[in-house]
Amino acid sequence: MRQANTSPVQLTAAATGALPRALLLAICIIYGLVGLFGRDPWKNEDAAGFGVMWQLATGNLHDWLMPNIVGRPYSEDGPLVFWIGALMIRGFGSWLGAADAARLATALFFFATCACIWYTTYLLGRRDEVQPFAYAFGGQPNARDYGRTLADGALLIFLACVGLAMRGHETTPQVGQVAFIALALYGMVRSLDKPIQGSLVYGAALGGLALASGPLLPLALLGGSAVCALVCKPLPWRRLAAIGIPLALLMVSAWLAAAYFGAADRDEAVTFIREWSRYDRRSYGSPNVATFGFNVRNLFLYTWPVWPIAGWAWIAWTGMRRAPHVAAPLALLLPVLVLLFLQRSAGDVQFILLLPPMAVLAAFALPTLARGVINAIDWFALLFFTIFGGTVWFMWIAKTTGWPPRIARNVFRQLPGYQHEFTIAAVVFALAATVAWVLIVRWRLSRAPKQIWRPVVISAAGTTLMWVMAMTLWLPSINYGKTYRDVAQAAAMALPPAYQCVQPIRMGDAQLASFAYFGHIRFGGPNDGCDVLLRHDAVDYGEPGNISHFEWRLIWEGRRPADRDERFRMYRLVDTARAVHPRPDLPRRRLPRQP
Template identity: 25%
Template sequence: MRVAPFLRQHGGLILIIACWLIPGLLGRTPWKPDEAYTVGLVHHIATTGDWIVPTLAGEPFMEKPPIFFLLAALMGWAFGGLLPFHDAARLASALFIGLSMAALACATHDKTRPGTGRLAVLGLVSSLGLLVHAHQLITDLALMAGIACGLTGLSLIWRQPRWAGIWFGTGMGIAFMSKGLLGPGLLGVTAAALPILHAPARSRLYLQAMRQAFYAALPWLLIWPIALWLRHPELFAVWAWDNNIGRFLGLNTLGPKPEPGGYFAILPWFALPLWPIALWTVWTRRKQLRQDSQLLVPTLYFVLALAVLSLASDARALYALPLLPPLVMLITPLYGQERQPQRLSFALIPWLLFGLVWVLLVLGWIGLQTGMPALKGPRWLAMRPGFVAQFELWRPMLALLGAVALGWLARRHWRQGLSGFITSWCSGLAAVWLCFMLLWLPWLEWGSGFGPLVKQIRAAMPADTRCTTSWHLGEPQRAMFDYYGQFRLHRLEIDGGTNCDAILVQGHDLPMAITLQRQAWQEIWHGARPGDEKKEPYRLFRRRTSTP
């Protein structure tokens, strides 16, 4: 393949993806909540080689299967010499994003309309809800990739039957190894319901594809659960029941509780601009819905998945990522079907909106650099006390260069109907994200990273400290102390007492071990991350008299 023709054909798409994905993926420390504890799990695999029992700060963490942690550990091992370990591990997120893009491009590819695959990739990039999560070290990206592969398999059964079963089975396996039973359950229910609504699915071809999918999924579904059950049957029960069935049904206190309105309140902004276009596709082609598998498969999955997720006892905006692939698939049928060329003013709307955001980001950054009160904006800009801005010329220059290049790219596609609108939206979104990560990353990192805090506590701890007990430290915090401080905190909540000569307390409440023997303990350090003094303070206590 010649490089020059490839770049002429796909250079614009590569530019958008690079400006959208790379900034924020590299060059920063792990942030809580999700990234912080994930780094702890990945670091355990990288240092011990044990991928069967996910372990967080020395304790089994059976919330999720290990495929994402394992791949991230491999990335950390392969590129840890060139990048910090957490940056190298975060490359796993980019790989799963790439897998999602490749699967959706294959699912929507149409020889009569070359460009539908490109539109699908841009459709995934366009989602506002994916923007932040695409740069995080989170297992939900692997789940989304598994769902995308599974839907690709269902949509290809009547076009490429040889590969359809492999796509579907592999997608179910990746989804299972990412977050457990939810992903394969959603895909399985969709595959079971499809023959009821779609006559071609009631055929031998469909059964052959499902059989092939079964064989493709079997290794994913068996290897790790069997290995876990053989080593620790009790941990297998914790994973299978507590963190899958019990968590979904609300039989335990694991997971966040649903917000009022649930996903119906989340999706209007999370899936923008996909859902209006997808809704218009379904409405205008409702008469062909049951005959066209390209429409029926994503529509059926979306309806079933939304219903199942809405019934779950815990909910977060992050959990809506599996709803994005079907919406992406539903925007591509409109490609090239516009009745008339798109107006220039309609395609300009995204750039006008994102251009305004870009200007506000630049003005706020100038306010931080110069100290001008009029440009510092809302009070939330002062949430990083002690932050001192340092001028680095390359940051604004690169932000301006990226905005100009992306604006020129959008201008080339302004009159290309739906593709032009999505290209304009994605290029504007990428320009804003590039500007935000270049100019504001030092400010974000000042109050979000754990490295400086751990170093302060480590320096305040006496050299003769035998061991340290923790009180009310969450999973992200324990993982970060283990990752940065290279010392293990023994949880007071587990053993009920302390034989250690130091206690690290998170929050305002003191443990009973201190309140009952206040004279026996001395506070030797207190502090917090910048801006977290009231919300998340830390105090370090040392026993006044050493324990024999």
């Protein structure tokens, strides 16, 4: 029975007109694809994730079962996202290049997340308890149109999030994790009217999430779902648990069994599985001041504008907080939020995991927003993105023409050694995005549509403009500042013509992956007797210790021009006894292990 009397929403059918499909799809597709191609893997998480995918694509079964970066085990996250990326490299790498092909997996997860958000909100928006107040003489929207309009709003809110731009276009496990969180929420909502189908989707999402992360995140969501079932009676928790949990366990067990029985060294497989299962416990602990302060400073900006709208949804639906449209998103949002504040090391990598449930919850605030709030959101977005776009153009003109000279000098001071090149295609795309922004703003302000999605159209178009301009006008500059290509190739040129292998010292995953990919350097482990050392020295650690008749001689040092906090030094092992008294008739001496 329709529960219109308890709904805080009063709308007419005119307020639920669908957003033009062409506009919605254009914003979604452009936002999702721009920034994926024509660039290098960037330092830190992006380069590390690509390094694992590249190793799988060029490696053997051992690499697929136990992901690694040129032999260094990568057990921070499960292998599923890396499997998809490696398949993309194998299928499209010869056409697009390995880096661009790997980011096809990012696009796949991004569009899957968008689809899950839209359909989850659509199903919730059709439920009886959320329908607008029924007028005595009719005129209220029907359930289908209302659900579709809410779904459009949820997708626009998701695309409008400021923090999605960078993190949503990287080759990291988090792009897969966010997709499986959105899929888990869809499975919960689908189970409200189709319990078996929804439970299967929910179980597959938890299993996929475990294979894309670690055990703790899916367990946290499972606990949140159980609590949700206590307060939200329509949720068929018994069916979800009976079908979803065994399916998730089966998916994870299949990989663990394959890794154990398919490994040539069972002890190595046990070590890898143990490290994967324990990584979460080392990553989370009791709350600390550093993590709390970082999250407070950055989380609100990262999730703008979804967090105030989602907060208003909680306030507006005071009498219906146990209904699925409020309880289900919160069931997945709160566990992730708690985990963020329990991180031992602060970082924004996992902020993206909050966005799907927040966007779904925020969509139900749109029909309840007052006109003054709508106007404030519109004008803030219009002012902010117009100033941002104008600043980007102004800085680019200064960089290109050298005028004003002071601005141009400041730009190039941040990028020492950078040689600017004018690219007509980038200018054309940036101009097209700017014109599209102007047309959307003009349409929004002149037509003054009554639809409930109107507060977030300008915000979504603005973030799209922001990202398109950054990835066209400024892509070469950003790429120069974030890639290891030049320094890796310089290190490769300094290598001896004949060397056995290079042992990395204090090199992070992103650095190791980048040097292996760009420099084609043959890395080895501590037990491989390598005759070359490549060290990352954040500070001066001094020369490596010498061994009797052997010494390490510096043959190269360098760093990325845009980064003063790191320096790389390469040493070659030299046999001093043979250098002083050469004896070509003696057999070659076995190299000692490095310290």
